[in-house]
Amino acid sequence: xxxxAHQSLKQTATLAVFVLGLIALVGWLVxxxxxxxxTPAKRAEAxxxxxxxxxxxxxxxxxxxxxxxxQVIRREDNDGIIRGIYQLPGGVETPMIAQRLxxxxxxxxxxxxxxxxxxxxxxxxxxxxxxxxxxLLLVPDLPAPPKIRGSIRNPDxxxxxxxxxGVGDAGIDKLLDIRAPITIAIKPYTPFALRxxxxxxxxxxxxxxxxxxxxxxxEAQRAVPxxxxxxxxxxxxxxxxxxxxxxxxxxxxxxxxxxxxxxVLAAQRSDRRDAMATLNRARHIAVKMGRxxxxxxxxxxGLSKVLAWTARAHRDGYRIVLATEAARYQELRGPK
Numbered sequence: 001x002x003x004x005a006h007q008s009l010k011q012t013a014t015l016a017v018f019v020l021g022l023i024a025l026v027g028w029l030v031x032x033x034x035x036x037x038x039t040p041a042k043r044a045e046a047x048x049x050x051x052x053x054x055x056x057x058x059x060x061x062x063x064x065x066x067x068x069x070x071q072v073i074r075r076e077d078n079d080g081i082i083r084g085i086y087q088l089p090g091g092v093e094t095p096m097i098a099q100r101l102x103x104x105x106x107x108x109x110x111x112x113x114x115x116x117x118x119x120x121x122x123x124x125x126x127x128x129x130x131x132x133x134x135x136l137l138l139v140p141d142l143p144a145p146p147k148i149r150g151s152i153r154n155p156d157x158x159x160x161x162x163x164x165x166g167v168g169d170a171g172i173d174k175l176l177d178i179r180a181p182i183t184i185a186i187k188p189y190t191p192f193a194l195r196x197x198x199x200x201x202x203x204x205x206x207x208x209x210x211x212x213x214x215x216x217x218x219e220a221q222r223a224v225p226x227x228x229x230x231x232x233x234x235x236x237x238x239x240x241x242x243x244x245x246x247x248x249x250x251x252x253x254x255x256x257x258x259x260x261x262x263x264v265l266a267a268q269r270s271d272r273r274d275a276m277a278t279l280n281r282a283r284h285i286a287v288k289m290g291r292x293x294x295x296x297x298x299x300x301x302g303l304s305k306v307l308a309w310t311a312r313a314h315r316d317g318y319r320i321v322l323a324t325e326a327a328r329y330q331e332l333r334g335p336k
Contacts, residue, residue: 050129051109051110051111051127051128051129052128053080053128053133055110055128056110056126056127056128056133056134057082057133057134059104059105059108059110059126060124060126060134060136063101063104063105064086064136066104067088067089067092067097067100067101068088068089068092069086069087069088069089069138070086070087070089071084071085071086071087072084072085072086072087072139073085080131080133081132081133081134081135082133082134082135082136083134083135083136083251084134084136084137085136085137085139085251086136086137086138086139087139087141088138088139088140088141089141090141091141092140092141094116094120094121094122094138094140097122097138098114098116098122101114101122101124102114105126110126110127111126111127112124112125112126112127113125113126113127117137117250117251118250118266118285118288118289118292119285119288119289120139120140120142120281120284120285120288121137121138121139121140122137122138123135123136123137123138123251124136124137124138135251137251139281142280142281142284144280145279145280145283145284145316146283146284146287147316147317148287148316148317148318149317150317154317155332157317157318157319158283158286158287158290158291158292158317158318158319159286159290159291159292159318159319159320159321159325159326159329159332160282160283160286160291160292160293160294160313160318160319160320160321160326161182161183161265161267161291161292161293161294161320161321161322161323161325161326162180162182162183162293162294162296162306162307162310162320163182163183163185163208163231163247163267163293163294163295163296163323164182164183164184164185164296164297164298164303165185165210165231165295165296165297165298166185166187166210166297166298166299167184167185167186167187167192167193167196167210167298168186168187168188168190168191168192168193168196168210169187169190169191169192170191170192170298171192171195171196172184172192172196172298173199175298175303175307176196176199176200176203176205177203178307178310178311179311180307180310180311180313180320181204181205181206181320181321181322182205182206182307182310182320182322183205183206183207183208183247183322183323184196184197184200184205184206184207184208185208185209185210185230185231185247185295186200186207186208186209186210186224186227187210187212188209188210188212188215188219188220188223188224189223193223193224194225197224197225197226197227198225198226200226201226205322206228206229206322206323206324207224207225207226207227207228208221208224208227208228208229208230208231208245208247208323209221209223209224209227209229209230209231210230210231211230211231211232211233217230217232217237217238217239217246218238218239218240221239221240221244222240227244228241228244228245228324229244229245229246229247229263229323229324230244230245230246230247231247231248231295232246232247232248233248233249233252234248234252235248235252236248236252236262236264238262239262243263243324244263244324245263245264245265245323245324245327246262246263246264246265246327247265247267247293247295247323248264248265248266248267249266249267249269249295250266250267250268250269263324263327263328264327265293265323265326265327266293267293267294267295268281268282268285268292268293268294268295269295270294270295270296270297270300270302270306274302275296275300275301275302275303275305275306276302276305276306278294278296279294279306279309282294283316283318286318290329290330291321291326291329292326293323293326294306
């Protein structure tokens with residue numbers, strides 16, 4: 001092959017390579033120019049971590065130990081939720097405890113909610129995914145209950161209602177002779193239910209129905225004559241009348257959605273502590289919140305001491321009221 005032919009062939013090959021490169025460049029640029037916002041490539045995301053019941057339990061056991069809380073009551077109910085009460089060490093401030101608990105939960109990646117209750121306690125709710133695992137009440141160490149100075153006619157005195165439950169299996173004439181107004185929760189269809197209800201009302205005490213587990217609140221209230229409300233060991237439910245009172249444990253009210261028309265009275269329960277210790281807490285709550293209630297069983301050995309204080313409560317600056325009065329305590333305040 002002569003030199004001219006070789007040179008011509010070389011030029012032709014170079015031109016072909018250039019044309020092919022130009023075509024490839026155009027083929028790459030055109031789609032990009034048409035779609036100025038190309039869809040980014042999807043990255044594989046790791047599935048969210050699933051927290052187990054065991055992890056929540058271990059976290060709370062360790063955390064409550066770190067803040068020095070001592071267990072008072074702990075039980076696992078039929079719904080799989082652990083409920084309990086823990087005593088906080090003396091001298092601690094509940095806002096600081098709440099802040100520490102939230103910090104520990106963030107470090108452990110545990111879903112934890114802490115909220116104040118009654119101006120004294122802290123409610124702790126811990127979740128495993130969407131399911132509530134533990135609902136705890138952290139109780140501070142309280143000093144001696146305060147005494148309020150001032151006239152016994154002062155309308156702004158803190159109000160306290162005493163509710164005696166489990167009544168009806170025996171006569172309680174001595175209980176009904178107390179001069180301070182108390183609320184009697186009577187169990188339906190018990191031997192002394194009708195007699196006790198009539199005597200209580202005639203002595204200006206209040207009668208409500210003690211709702212048993214196998215009856216609806218409405219059925220129980222119908223079975224107790226003169227009942228103006230119910231004692232219900234659960235979340236608030238509707239009684240017979242719009243203006244009737246619904247007395248429930250304080251720890252069952254927090255987070256519960258009760259219709260505004262229902263008059264709910266949250267009460268401290270003496271079966272979880274000594275009766276006088278529970279009365280102590282109720283007095284502190286009454287001073288902070290303006291009203292409080294104490295629920296105590298008729299066969300509680302501390303009932304006589306509670307009633308003895310109730311008779312002289314006016315000397316300490318407290319106003320003993322019925323449950324329906326405590327439920328609408330703002331209406332009972334006198335003019336300024």
